[in-house]
Amino acid sequence: MFEHFGFKDLIDILLVGLMLYYLYKLVDISGMKPLFIGIIMFLIIWVLVSKMFDMVLIGSIMDELVSIGLFLLIILFQDEIRRFLMSMGSKKGWKFLAKFFTPKDKHQKDTAHLTSLAIACMNMSRSNTGALIVIQGDMQLGLYEQTGEIINADISSRLIENVFFKNSPLHDGAMIIVGKKIKAAGCILPVSQNPNIPKHLGLRHRAGLGVTQETDAKVIIVSEERGKITFASQGRLKMNVNPEDLQQLLLDGD
DSSP states (O other): OOTTOOHHHHHHHHHHHHHHHHHHHHHHHHTOHHHHHHHHHHHHHHIIIIIISOOHHHHHHHHHHHHTHHHHHHHHTHHHHHHHHHHHHSGGGGHHHHTTTSOGGGOOOOOHHHHHHHHHHHHHHHTTOOEEEEEOOSSOOHHHHTTSEEEEEEOOHHHHHHHTSTTSTTTTSEEEEETTEEEEEEEOOOOOOOTTSOTTOOHHHHHHHHHHHHSSOEEEEEOTTTOOEEEEETTEEEOSOOHHHHHHHHHTTO
8 A cells, every 4th residue: 555655645745734734723713613623524534435435325425515515615715715825925925935045133123113002002001092903914904904094104102092092083993004104094904703702802802803814914902991902913812911011922923
């Protein structure tokens, strides 16, 4: 059975395993892990029934289901497939190659804008001012920027606090930060449908989580009711973040 097994077959198995692992991470982020596990179990049963035990009747039925399964998977996982293709087409998909060609002395970055952002979040937390701030990663957020007002201003703690002031016309939407600039404010974000989100969290938290499921952005949410800071990244929420730790969370992964 293994007499013709070679290096090419090993690479083939590793690539399939890597692809399944990446798909598992995507569906885990979106809360569809049980569905993904169910599909894997179905495929295992199909291989056992149809290929190993050669059960003709049940095997033929499952063969028909598998033949149309590709179209069903596209319908069920259309958001995950789109996110996978977007990540592959972005700089993030090839970012690991750039590390080999980037001099170590250029790894240091100016973090003054992150300090201003952290100070603004700390002040809004103390005054129970609700805020939703999206920091762009490698994947572009132009689609969401167009739903709000373009600002293109330098990051300033006072400007951020004024945007989210309760009487401001832009305070209900999201602010999008690109690099060291406040790109837009009052933006509309996709709302997460993850059933595992705690019931006490409102639309602001669901929108912040939703954009991290669609992109590689990082999101800061300041609760208007409790004044607590929440950090969202890669489809996960980190609750009750201290202002002192916020800047480090923003730096992680850069």
